[in-house]
Amino acid sequence: QKEVEQDPGPLSVPEGAIVSLNCTYSNSAFQYFMWYRQYSRKGPELLMYTYSSGNKEDGRFTAQVDKSSKYISLFIRDSQPSDSATYLCAMSAALNDYKLSFGAGTTVTVRA
Amino acid sequence: KAGVTQTPRYLIKTRGQQVTLSCSPISGHRSVSWYQQTPGQGLQFLFEYFSETQRNKGNFPGRFSGRQFSNSRSEMNVSTLELGDSALYLCASSKDPGTTNEKLFFGSGTQLSVL
Numbered sequence: 001q002k003e004v005e006q007d008p009g010p011l012s013v014p015e016g017a018i019v020s021l022n023c024t025y026s027n028s029a030f031q032y033f034m035w036y037r038q039y040s041r042k043g044p045e046l047l048m049y050t051y052s053s054g055n056k057e058d059g060r061f062t063a064q065v066d067k068s069s070k071y072i073s074l075f076i077r078d079s080q081p082s083d084s085a086t087y088l089c090a091m092s093a094a095l096n097d098y099k100l101s102f103g104a105g106t107t108v109t110v111r112a
Numbered sequence: 113k114a115g116v117t118q119t120p121r122y123l124i125k126t127r128g129q130q131v132t133l134s135c136s137p138i139s140g141h142r143s144v145s146w147y148q149q150t151p152g153q154g155l156q157f158l159f160e161y162f163s164e165t166q167r168n169k170g171n172f173p174g175r176f177s178g179r180q181f182s183n184s185r186s187e188m189n190v191s192t193l194e195l196g197d198s199a200l201y202l203c204a205s206s207k208d209p210g211t212t213n214e215k216l217f218f219g220s221g222t223q224l225s226v227l
Contacts, residue, residue: 006154032212032214034214041220042220043116043202043204043218043219043220043221044155044202044218045218046214046216049214088154088155090155095212096208096212097168098143098145098157098160098168098204098206098216099145099157099160099168099170100155100157100216101157102147102154102155102156103154104152104153104154105154
């Protein structure tokens with residue numbers, strides 16, 4: 001079993017819909033949780049970064065972490081065709097640990 | 113400010129050959145990490161270099177090696193290539209020291225195909 005599990009999708013939604021993405025993990029040492037967005041033929045770019053449990057909002061994006069359930073989520077409100085990409089969750093146990101554990105990524109298509 | 117630059121963008125090799133990939137970090141960044149991305153396994157950590165020293169290593173065979181130069185540029189080498197080594201190899205840089213992993217910036221990667 002992988003340390004971080006993420007449904008690869010694909011996920012297809014109409015423009016304006018809410019996109020809901022999630023990951024589960026098994027390592028209880030993880031404290032730092034990230035969501036990356038990766039466009040085709042590009043490297044991942046950081047979208048959201050959260051520490052421990054709780055919610056964080058940035059514009060149309062909301063990240064949630066539930067450490068008791070070992071479950072993290074990303075919500076995209078009012079989705080746009082430009083949000084079509086692969087979304088990767090990542091996590092680490094330490095603040096300055098660059099050995100991140102990634103999920104497999106979920107491919108999202110927002111239809112105009 | 114230029115981003116992380118990886119060369120070449122695409123590479124085709126045959127089994128048994130070896131390959132060297134290059135990464136130039138963002139100016140002023142001293143930490144360089146390498147990841148392998150495949151459709152089945154996602155991103156997997158290979159190794160991280162800081163000040164020319166390997167600071168962390170993932171669970172890959174010894175055929176995968178890397179190094180970092182005094183100007184922070186890094187190379188990774190894969191010897192005796194296998195079909196399963198076909199992947200997108202991503203490099204990421206960070207300013208360090210004391211920088212959080214929030215400040216990790218990825219390049220666009222080198223797509224390696226092994227025939």
